[in-house]
Amino acid sequence: MSFFEENSPEMDRYLETHASAEPEMLKRLRKETFQKTTQPHMISGYQQGRLLSIISKMLQPKNILEVGTFTGYATLCMAEGLAKDGKITTLDVNEELAYLPKRYFAESEFSSQIDFRIQNALEYLKKTDEIFDLVFIDADKENYVEYFKLIKPHLKSGSVVLFDNVLWYGKVLEENPKQQSTKSIKELNDLVAKDEDFENLILPLRDGVNMLRRR
Template structure:
């Protein structure tokens, strides 16, 4: 962590002890711990939730549960967050932290494909955090917006937050023919900026967040 990152970290409200423990365990046990949202981004997600005050939140990509717990901390008592994780090997760890959190009762964990599960949840979402398989980002967007004949899962005023949108800067560089992750992220960003149904801004925090509002 360089001096500026340390300054930002030290001047952001401290993370809860349970989240600090989850961060440590994720770095000890996971092959790619950088996938964890972490302290500053977690606080940003919590702050956005507090400002938007959503009743129904969708998260695509749970990983070990840090971002879900961060958002749940900002939710009102009667709100709910549905989080979908494709890797069933992560279920036990994430659920164990949900069970220990005072905010865990607001979270429902689903294991499987978000493209299959989200449309079955029977609701429109006030906020969606997209952090799943980068190759599926365009499909997540089409699903949420109801493109392709499906029922829309959003409404006017819904906030979409897409993580890792800069992909370590690869989106602004020549793309290898076999680099499906970067190709999909470039397509996603293009879809957003060209879609008259939404407005957006890319925020270069960590690996980039695309903040999108449905008009």
């Protein structure tokens, strides 16, 4: 099997069987995402969700930013590790789908700590003075470089940033990519690797997660 092919169903079952259990509410959200959205593959899913949960629990962040809410699965996973007085701000531009994450956020034990906004993330980052302990970016790939540049002033030493889909189905290996999204992801990965203010590692989980820690 090629490195960039999806895991086989048998391997996925093995990985999930040998990982911490997915909370029941997230199981329902995942099922409903596949039933009611046209691109359910955009959900973080079981394995990535448990990674986000564990990272958040290790950091116990007071301030989380998520760019790209989709149906709120990753939001709820990261909320599991929030400090008692912490909050997570999650941004998306899809008003039509907003009803779904809103419903699950309201049901969640973290409802009072989740600030869900229909707002352009680039504009938000240009205006906010917030400092974030944990950032998860899973949105328009064409703007990944801009997100990286804008988020950097809002980090402190020890802050962790995760960019999703940074292997882009293996397209990052193309020498002269035609897709702008591929070009942007390649540029992001190059910028991060050369930036001495960060230490990073690309995790080959699903479609690749670039995990950065601010020095």
